[in-house]
Amino acid sequence: MASSIGEPYDVVEEARRHGVNQHLVRSMGFRTLHRAPPGVTTTEFGVAAASAAMTKAGLDASDIDFLVVASGNLPEYFHWDLSTAIARDLGLRGVPTLSLSQGCLSAVLAFENIAGLFATRGEVGTVLHISAERVSDEHVNRLGNGTTADSDGAVAAVLRRGHPSLRWLASEQLTDAAYADFFRLEYGGNAAPVPPAGRSNRDVDAGYSIFRYFDGDAERFSAYAEMTDARIAEAVDGACKRAGVQRADLSQVILLHANQVALRNAAGALGIPLERTNADLAASLGHFGGMDPLLCLDIYTDRGAFRPGDLVALAGMSSGLHWFCTLIEV
The missing domain is CATH 3.40.47.10 (Thiolase/Chalcone synthase)
Structure with a gap:
């Protein structure tokens, strides 16, 4: 596994800058949030986390049999598929992909989907699973009304058939x-x-x-x-x-x-x-x-x-x- 996350910001200071109730923010207990640098996209976070995870596992693009990408936030574009954009940038030519966008459950329940892939597709031995999220600040306030502190980043895991550790x-x-x-x-x-x-x-x-x-x-x-x-x-x-x-x-x-x-x-x-x-x-x-x-x-x-x-x-x-x-x- 590997991750790529945004730059850290003090939550109370961010609340002060955006006119959110600082006392409420303090009572909610968040200390730090992580924001994407200007121009960094969900796709780029996903590619960075995936590249690090593959390097950690000693794999390259030719070793991946299937790509699963989960993201519950607003997409970069409409009528567009995050999983294929990440596959393209990773060089996963011809690798089938699956996009999951059912809110905050997608990344965790993806393990069950991946288990199904292993059970039904004998040719699939290695699956790359990525969860990537980036807040659209134009649409939502990442501090909400003071009860949350939304962050940007991605995490990736390499899942192998029959692997002895971190088993679903x-x-x-x-x-x-x-x-x-x-x-x-x-x-x-x-x-x-x-x-x-x-x-x-x-x-x-x-x-x-x-x-x-x-x-x-x-x-x-x-x-x-x-x-x-x-x-x-x-x-x-x-x-x-x-x-x-x-x-x-x-x-x-x-x-x-x-x-x-x-x-x-x-x-x-x-x-x-x-x-x-x-x-x-x-x-x-x-x-x-x-x-x-x-x-x-x-x-x-x-x-x-x-x-x-x-x-x-x-x-x-x-x-x-x-x-x-x-x-x-x-």
Whole structure:
């Protein structure tokens, strides 16, 4: 595995520069976010991470049988495929590709898709999996209303048939389509291609939109928030059941990089101490969308944080709404 991330910026200083409530930002616990240098694209992040991962594995373009690319943010262009752009720039001529764009779950659930490739295509022995995310600052405020700190970068993993370490065991996905419109961008799609005069997606507070969905009823909103945490735990248990293990067998649960309040709530629902999550890394990295768990897995692996046989859960919640988990055996 290898990663390529943007330049670090102090979150509180960024909040001050952009007129976001600094006290709220401090209470959310993010310390650093990572922003792409001017002109650096999602494609370039993906190519940099992939090139580093292949070099680390001692491979070149001729060794890759299939490319899988996950990205949940706005694409660089419409009617355009990120996976083929990355394949072109990596020199993967004739290599089939798959693009996954189902929000923050795509990168983690891609392991199940890749397991399917290994099961159904005997000629596929090596898959390159890339998760790349870059915030479109013209469309969204990467600090949101002070409760997040979105970052830019990519992480790549080389997956080999029958490899003895970092093995995929099982994945689980839960979906509640009643909340399909949560977290959507209002303008730019074919329903509303152009915003009204004086409006933009940056004017839409997703958190307030969700609260409005519950007619401002604080109790219903709180019940929804508790439900989202409980369903993360349910997804983890579902993956554990598929793998024939228990939640207590997990060495660590690596979650999406939500703020520290949300991470504490998720840890509470899982019944684990915050130290058995990636909360500290999340605070120092910012939220990279769906690549969060893979980025942390890369960092922890490089640090030698795991022992052979450790079980690690990659889990979180995505727009849709979906809850997901993939189990990896170190």
